[in-house]
Amino acid sequence: xxxxxxxxxxxxxxxxxxxxxxxxxxxxxxxxxxxxxxAPTKATTVGVGGVLVASMLYFFLIKGSLSFHELMITLFxxxxxxxxxxxxxxxxIQAEVTEKDLPDPEHEFGWAVFDDAPSYPDEDxxxxxx
Amino acid sequence: MIKRxxxxxxxxxxxxxxxxxxxxxxxxxxxxxxxxxxxxVPALTAPYWPGQPRVRSPLRxxxxxxxxxxxxxxxxxxxxxxxxxxxxxDIHSRWVTVPLDITSPEAITVLxxxxxxxxxxVSSMLSADGRSILVHCLDCDDPNAVRDEIKNRYERRLxxxx
Numbered sequence: 001x002x003x004x005x006x007x008x009x010x011x012x013x014x015x016x017x018x019x020x021x022x023x024x025x026x027x028x029x030x031x032x033x034x035x036x037x038x039a040p041t042k043a044t045t046v047g048v049g050g051v052l053v054a055s056m057l058y059f060f061l062i063k064g065s066l067s068f069h070e071l072m073i074t075l076f077x078x079x080x081x082x083x084x085x086x087x088x089x090x091x092x093i094q095a096e097v098t099e100k101d102l103p104d105p106e107h108e109f110g111w112a113v114f115d116d117a118p119s120y121p122d123e124d125x126x127x128x129x130x
Numbered sequence: 131m132i133k134r135x136x137x138x139x140x141x142x143x144x145x146x147x148x149x150x151x152x153x154x155x156x157x158x159x160x161x162x163x164x165x166x167x168x169x170x171v172p173a174l175t176a177p178y179w180p181g182q183p184r185v186r187s188p189l190r191x192x193x194x195x196x197x198x199x200x201x202x203x204x205x206x207x208x209x210x211x212x213x214x215x216x217x218x219x220d221i222h223s224r225w226v227t228v229p230l231d232i233t234s235p236e237a238i239t240v241l242x243x244x245x246x247x248x249x250x251x252v253s254s255m256l257s258a259d260g261r262s263i264l265v266h267c268l269d270c271d272d273p274n275a276v277r278d279e280i281k282n283r284y285e286r287r288l289x290x291x292x
Contacts, residue, residue, distance in 0.1 A: 116258060
């Protein structure tokens with residue numbers, strides 16, 4: 001039984017390692033900032049997730065204690081990764097991309113980096129003013 | 131009174147639970163410390179979060195989380211395959227506009243996060259009035275298909291939740 005568990009844990013760790021490697025390789029291989037943004041925000045979530053699952057399995061099945069830290073790490077990772085990706089993307093657009101390169105927003109206001117928010121307060125709560 | 135003390139009751143509860151999970155044991159002292167955090171943090175951040183989000187059906191939240199979790203796993207394989215097996219000149223990246231029907235800031239935040247975590251897409255910017263979201267697609271030939279998938283798979287579910 002112990003052997004099965006250990007194989008399962010090792011499998012998680014190896015999968016995680018492979019995905020971490022692919023994510024890092026993506027950073028080198030892809031051409032521009034926006035493409036590179038895809039590699040770490042995705043290929044590494046399974047990378048980190050795999051290590052966390054392995055850690056949970058280890059503590060639960062072998063050490064016999066339930067640990068919530070891994071769930072917390074997952075939660076924080078899923079909260080912070082999209083926010084930082086959005087942040088990097090927005091900075092990149094402001095520095096390198098002109099409004100003409102982007103598709104039309106299909107509403108009367110332009111993209112947030114190039115256009116001011118409407119002045120009524122209810123609609124722009126989620127978007128900081130420049 | 132209770133509204134001033136606890137502007138976001140659910141947020142306070144989450145903070146207490148997260149605190150207990152962080153210290154990993156439930157003692158009276160930890161519950162007390164967690165409760166203090168659960169009161170102070172929402173009170174301090176209340177000016178930045180004036181509205182009160184309503185979650186209509188908690189069961190839908192669980193369904194949504196499972197769908198997203200599954201999609202994240204799929205996304206990883208998808209992106210890994212693109213990185214490993216496609217030559218750079220075959221990767222067609224493009225911008226896609228997704229017009230939004232949801233208006234609640236919380237729902238849009240969740241949607242933007244979901245888009246970033248799922249197959250080949252990163253949410254990059256909102257329009258100034260928050261009615262459209264700009265999505266960068268790693269490898270896509272049909273922007274309409276991407277837009278429709280986001281709208282049908284995630285936005286429709288979020289509409290039912292918020």
